Amino acid sequence: MRHVFNLGYNNLSLDLKTCMLYLGIFPEDSEIIKDDLMNRWIAEGFITKKLFSGPEEIAESYFNELINKNMIQVARMDDCGHVLSCRVHDVMLEFIMLKAAEENFVTIINDLQNTRGSLKARRLSLQVRNSGCNNHAREDMDVSQVRSLNFWGPAECMPSLSKFRLVRVVHLDVNDSEDDQCDMSSFCKFFQLKYLRIRGLGCRKLPRQLRSLQHLETLEIHPGKTTTMKIDATKLPPTLWHLVVPSTVKMIGAMESMTALRTLALGKLDVVHPKDAEKIIKGLGELANLRELKLSLSHSSSQIAQVVGDLLPSSLGRLSNLQSLIIGGSFAIHEDALTRWHTPPRHLRRLHALVCPFSTFPTGWITQLDSLRSLEIKVVSLPRDGAEVLARLTLLVHLRLHVDKHAPEEGVVIHRAAFPHLKEFWFAYQVPCLMFEAGAMPGLQSLTVQCYASAERQADGVLDGIEHLGSLKLCRVDIAVFGGIGLQAAFVPKKEVQRWNKQDLQAAFRMAINKHPGSLDSRIRPVCSGVGPSDYYTF
Incomplete structure (x- = not known):
């Protein structure tokens, strides 16, 4: 197997080899966010400038090439249908770490005991799970030339930051440190710092001297939960x-x-x-x-x-x-x-x-956005052609549509061949009035409907035509009950109308879902949402 990996590795360009070896910094089974990885590559100086291409575009092309060559695996897609994160297979990670150690590319310390790589570290990855550890790296390790410091573990196991004067990349992912207060003054001495990402440390303020870091390009801070x-x-x-x-x-x-x-x-x-x-x-x-x-x-x-x-x-x-x-x-x-x-x-x-929110559907405005792949929008009144107008955005992958007060009495009809690339659809309105023609939303995988428990009963059924959604795998229904008292107690209707009750509405949704020919992962649940209709959109 290593011979096969070697052949693939040797055929990579020099820049791509460097980017691949960098993956050895991350702990086993890590989900690696694509944008974060690309920012690290740029900060490390791995991206060679090219005419007419910015560093982000070049870094993304390298990432895609590693995907296409099966060096890394897609972990998750984002709401636009693009790769959000990746993982490295255990066997591939072992090969990468061996190569990285051979070339003194990265030094990895597991629980500050098991060391892989040179003691004269250029890039240091400290991966600590055991809290019973020393509070510094090995005494015989030379960290004076470290360019990249990466730490995962408890706060008490962090090394002294004062030793890392030439560092360009700092990643600190700390657990069990809600009561600790991080002194960030040390970062102000890292005059070559380009990338700083801190997660879990108890930091209350940034020092003013941080402005003096004239090379800093990425700053991402996620303090402890209680900070x-x-x-x-x-x-x-x-x-x-x-x-x-x-x-x-x-x-x-x-x-x-x-x-x-x-x-x-x-x-x-x-x-x-x-x-x-x-x-x-x-x-x-x-x-x-x-x-x-x-x-x-x-x-x-x-x-x-x-x-x-x-x-x-x-x-x-x-x-x-x-x-x-x-x-x-x-x-x-x-x-x-x-x-x-x-x-x-x-x-x-x-x-x-x-x-x-929009008072009604902004037809002329919204149709300008013909590159949209993810849209979340709220309208007070949805016109009869509202769904048809939205369907002109043919690239949509994710759509969340909230209707506040009015929708067509005949329902919101999704026509044949509409939304050809849509994979996720959320629809929120007091009345469960969605209908699907055969051939509508051919790629839809996830459907979420939010409605009132005592909505107006416009028909005997709900989700008419759901059986036509051949790609559907997941269906979620949230039925809002306001303060546990139902919709009638929340406001007085202008005229007497027939309404659902919670039990009948749940049964109607279950009957509709059972018509689907596939084995749907479904959930129908009542949700207590405040004390009145104005609270509906918060659940």
Whole structure:
């Protein structure tokens, strides 16, 4: 087997050999996120510049080549139908580690006892499962030339960071450290640092000196579960390409000076005053190189929501390279704000904007986005041709459609040959009114329906035509019961109508699912959601 692997390895280009050996840094059975791996390759200097191709494009071509040559295996796909992550087979990983040790490419220490590779380390991978360990690497190991420090394990087993002065890549994945407070001042001395990813450490703030790291391109911080952290954008280096922080991190300060950013994922953008909101949202429009933007907006007044809704479209209109936009948070921007985003980039592949509702379906606006592969949208009133308009987005792989108040009385009909590439469909409306013609959604694998327990009964059945979804494997139904009192107690209808009850609705869904010729993985469940219909979309 090693002879076969050797033949494949020897036929690789020099750059691709280096990228392949780098996979030996990760622990066995690791799920390796593609974008993270590519950012590491770039930070390590493995990507040779080529005419008319940026480093991300070259790195992705290397990743795809390793997939095509079966050197790595696809682990998961993302919502756009692209490879999200990969794994390395155990036998292949063993070959990679042997090669890496032979070429002094990486030194691996398991539980700080079993060492593979040179004691004069260039890239160090510490993989610790046993908490009963020393708090530093081997005393006889020379770490003065280490370019890459990678650690997985308990906080007490981390080596002293002060020894690693020439490091370019730092990855710290720490467990069992919720009560520990990380002193991040050591990172400010890593003047060649290009990549910093921290997960699990109890860090409450970043030191101001971090701005002095003029080579830093990737900063990703996920503090411990019980740790809240605040980051001031004005204190970050302007060289950053990728900034990723979760909802436990509050982001403050304007970001207009960070013009090199390609990826900006903010778990919580904390806004207190309307003037702050104005400065932050306007600043986003200066990030002309941005390709991926994820915002989770948090505020305390309708005035701030108005400011965000008024300014966000014009800022988005200046981001001509944007490929992915996700807007979430604890409040809704006023209706139809995004329709003033007059020229959305045609190569936008992902738009998730449930907090930016549309009063009705924005036909002319939405059909401009013919490159969309993933869409999450909310409309107050869905017109009769709403599903047909959406079906013009033929590349869609993932669709989540929330209808707030009105849908066609005859139901939402998915016509023959509509949505040829769709694999995942979520539909939320008070009435279970989906219908499928033969030949509709031929590739659909996952269907999720959310409705009210006491919805208006427009027909005797539900999910008419589900048997035509030949590729369907998974069906989920969530039936909202508000505060356990049912829909009738939540509001008084304008006229007397026939309604479902929870038991009959569950039975109708079960009957529909049983018509499907395949063995579906199905689940039908009542969900208690607040005390009234306004809480429905939170479950």
